[in-house]
Amino acid sequence: MALSKDVIMQNMQRFGGAMYTPVILFAFFGLTVAVSIVCKNEGLLGSIAAQGTLWYDFWFVVEQGAWTVFAQMPILFAIAVPIGFAKKEPARCAMESFVIYMLFNYFISAFLTLHGSAFGVDYSQQAGPGTGLAMIANIKTLDMGMLGAIFIACCTAFLHNHFYDTNIPDWLGIFKGPAFVVAIGFVVMIPMALLFCIVWPAVQHAIEQFQFFLKTSGILGVWAYTFSEKMLLPAGLHHFIYLPFMFGPAVVDGGIQAYWLGHINDFMVSGQSLRELFPEGGFALHGSGKVFGLPGAALAIYMCAKPEKRKKTAALLIPATITAVLCGITEPIEFTFLFVAPLLYLLHAILSATLSATLYAIGLSGNFGGGLIDCFVQNWIPLFPYHYATYLMQIGVGLCFTAIYFFVFRFVIQLKDYKTPGRTDDGVEDKLFTKADYKAKQAGAAGATAAAPGMKLDERDVKARAFLDGLGGAANIKDVTNCATRLRVTVNDPELVAPTGAFTEAGAHGLVRNGHAFQVIVGLSVPQIRERFEALMTAPASDVDEVAVGTEKSFAITAATTGHIIDMSEVKDEMFSQKMMGDGVAVEPTEGVVVAPADAEVTMVMEDSRHAVGLRMDNGAELLIHIGVDTVKLEGKGFELLVKMGDRVKAGAPLVKFDRDVIHAAGYQDTVIMAVTNSAEYPLMKKMTDMDAKAGETLVLTF
Numbered sequence: 001m002a003l004s005k006d007v008i009m010q011n012m013q014r015f016g017g018a019m020y021t022p023v024i025l026f027a028f029f030g031l032t033v034a035v036s037i038v039c040k041n042e043g044l045l046g047s048i049a050a051q052g053t054l055w056y057d058f059w060f061v062v063e064q065g066a067w068t069v070f071a072q073m074p075i076l077f078a079i080a081v082p083i084g085f086a087k088k089e090p091a092r093c094a095m096e097s098f099v100i101y102m103l104f105n106y107f108i109s110a111f112l113t114l115h116g117s118a119f120g121v122d123y124s125q126q127a128g129p130g131t132g133l134a135m136i137a138n139i140k141t142l143d144m145g146m147l148g149a150i151f152i153a154c155c156t157a158f159l160h161n162h163f164y165d166t167n168i169p170d171w172l173g174i175f176k177g178p179a180f181v182v183a184i185g186f187v188v189m190i191p192m193a194l195l196f197c198i199v200w201p202a203v204q205h206a207i208e209q210f211q212f213f214l215k216t217s218g219i220l221g222v223w224a225y226t227f228s229e230k231m232l233l234p235a236g237l238h239h240f241i242y243l244p245f246m247f248g249p250a251v252v253d254g255g256i257q258a259y260w261l262g263h264i265n266d267f268m269v270s271g272q273s274l275r276e277l278f279p280e281g282g283f284a285l286h287g288s289g290k291v292f293g294l295p296g297a298a299l300a301i302y303m304c305a306k307p308e309k310r311k312k313t314a315a316l317l318i319p320a321t322i323t324a325v326l327c328g329i330t331e332p333i334e335f336t337f338l339f340v341a342p343l344l345y346l347l348h349a350i351l352s353a354t355l356s357a358t359l360y361a362i363g364l365s366g367n368f369g370g371g372l373i374d375c376f377v378q379n380w381i382p383l384f385p386y387h388y389a390t391y392l393m394q395i396g397v398g399l400c401f402t403a404i405y406f407f408v409f410r411f412v413i414q415l416k417d418y419k420t421p422g423r424t425d426d427g428v429e430d431k432l433f434t435k436a437d438y439k440a441k442q443a444g445a446a447g448a449t450a451a452a453p454g455m456k457l458d459e460r461d462v463k464a465r466a467f468l469d470g471l472g473g474a475a476n477i478k479d480v481t482n483c484a485t486r487l488r489v490t491v492n493d494p495e496l497v498a499p500t501g502a503f504t505e506a507g508a509h510g511l512v513r514n515g516h517a518f519q520v521i522v523g524l525s526v527p528q529i530r531e532r533f534e535a536l537m538t539a540p541a542s543d544v545d546e547v548a549v550g551t552e553k554s555f556a557i558t559a560a561t562t563g564h565i566i567d568m569s570e571v572k573d574e575m576f577s578q579k580m581m582g583d584g585v586a587v588e589p590t591e592g593v594v595v596a597p598a599d600a601e602v603t604m605v606m607e608d609s610r611h612a613v614g615l616r617m618d619n620g621a622e623l624l625i626h627i628g629v630d631t632v633k634l635e636g637k638g639f640e641l642l643v644k645m646g647d648r649v650k651a652g653a654p655l656v657k658f659d660r661d662v663i664h665a666a667g668y669q670d671t672v673i674m675a676v677t678n679s680a681e682y683p684l685m686k687k688m689t690d691m692d693a694k695a696g697e698t699l700v701l702t703f
Contacts, residue, residue: 027370037261038377039055074149081157107194164180227350234334294324300406305422317421329371336421341412362390367379464536466503471496480534556703558651560625564692571629582676584674585701594695596655597651602645602649612626621678623676627658640657
């Protein structure tokens with residue numbers, strides 16, 4: 001039974017990842033439709049938006065294009081879903097799925113043309129809402145929405161995975177690959193179309209009854225939906241409840257978002273409450289907890305942090321909270337407390353559901369499933385002049401829940417002494433490896449070949465390699481997909497997977513384990529990381545240890561001198577330890593030579609004291625190399641400057657020689673400080689500390 005549940009979980013994980021491939025387009029097109037509707041509203045913009053003006057004509061054209069994904073949703077799902085399911089050649093599988101889906105609909109059309117009445121379908125009527133018929137690529141067929149398309153796409157992916165590489169005689173070589181899969185699909189779709197003609201009218205009736213039940217479930221239904229969606233999110237299964245409501249037939253044909261956008265103009269001129277106009281929209285209030293609730297939770301976590309750790313805690317929470325509030329992507333902030341305090345997440349789900357139900361009770365409805373951007377563009381801007389009282393109450397109730405979140409989270413964190421960010425004990429976290437370990441290995445600290453000084457690195461390449469290692473290496477990976485924020489991986493042996501701490505140290509927000517199915521919570525960069533992850537899986541073994549060339553701002557800096565690397569906060573000079581000159585690292589030297597840590601331009605030299613040099617790296621980073629603490633008082637004694645301002649230096653080129661004995665005899669420390677003075681421009685800068693380094697070879701900073 002355990003194995004059966006594990007297999008089911010693996011398939012559900014793949015399905016969730018595959019479903020997100022087309023859904024990722026809806027945010028842009030939904031916002032574009034909403035903006036177009038606003039720009040055509042004469043009541044908001046005056047005569048410039050009147051029909052017949054150039055302004056109106058322009059936005060009319062834009063709006064028609066913006067309806068593309070909603071008007072062709074079944075075709076979009078038929079093409080996109082196989083991309084996540086195909087084990088090889090996903091692009092060819094997408095093409096096969098499109099053809100087979102068209103075959104399926106043509107066969108249904110043929111059966112209904114001949115014997116529509118026998119199936120209980122009046123095929124003579126015009127396709128449209130309520131008729132049970134729809135037009136798909138100019139084919140009048142059964143109205144199955146995205147459900148039928150997803151089913152056929154899954155069937156195609158199954159055929160593709162089993163028959164794409166089938167060996168057939170050379171004289172039939174023209175039928176290999178996609179042609180063979182489509183040929184099999186042609187045969188399979190005939191009985192499949194007949195089966196759907198028989199059963200789908202009954203399914204349509206059941207869907208209509210289910211829609212009626214949900215519409216009449218009222219406040220309790222909204223609460224239950226929001227709570228379920230939130231509780232399924234950690235396991236990555238929220239797509240199963242979210243998609244049928246937002247884009248499928250769960251409560252309204254075509255989904256909540258498409259219906260809402262298509263009827264905004266009608267809602268503008270009605271005096272009824274939004275809830276009365278569109279009761280189904282209550283199921284799209286689940287984003288309210290993202291906009292109003294999570295800021296209160298984040299503030300509570302910050303206030304509960306130790307005073308000396310609040311600055312770092314804020315640096316963690318602020319971008320995660322902004323992402324949740326603006327875009328509706330909540331994993332980064334939610335996973336900061338989910339694994340260390342599951343009770344907080346349960347309370348979050350309860351409060352979020354209660355907020356949605358409360359807003360529905362005061363008459364609110366609409367498309368509030370995303371973040372603040374969706375709130376403004378798809379709701380507040382077009383409808384505020386007509387429903388301002390409801391929206392003002394929404395904001396008032398929402399801010400009350402912000403306060404409720406804050407007090408509840410703060411009370412529980414302090415009561416249970418949860419080790420949320422900023423409250424962890426000092427010490428080394430239990431983990432398999434760290435970013436420092438990994439990058440030091442790349443630099444040659446563990447005996448491997450040293451990375452070239454000044455080489456460009458991509459943070460996403462480093463993460464992909466760390467995640468692959470943490471999941472047991474390429475040989476342990478069975479398949480990999482992704483959704484909006486998660487790398488979804490099925491492994492052969494779960495015992496080879498590293499502890500969660502290894503993934504969080506590598507930059508993940510968390511790790512979800514379900515038997516052989518794992519989800520690495522990455523964030524919005526997951527598509528790029530998956531691409532690199534898969535490239536590493538297929539790369540020759542000799543290439544896997546190399547870090548790929550990355551983006552413009554990705555860069556690596558090596559140690560400026562040989563010695564032991566410490567964090568900037570450990571420097572015994574408040575100006576540097578408080579990072580007034582920027583963040584970075586320092587070296588407790590064992591040699592008396594400072595070298596260029598990367599290719600750079602010399603932008604500053606202290607000609608009198610000769611104890612400091614400024615460099616501008618090729619990626620724009622400005623590095624101050626400061627030798628010793630208070631050594632300016634030596635007035636140049638014990639220092640030999642080897643470069644001048646304006647020089648162009650290569651990585652490893654000597655910059656300054658210094659006599660450690662002279663510095664020590666004068667009572668000063670000889671710590672070599674490497675401060676990135678514009679470190680604020682590099683939020684992804686990573687530091688490798690607490691290790692021995694060799695000048696010009698060992699990586700100590702990456703951007």
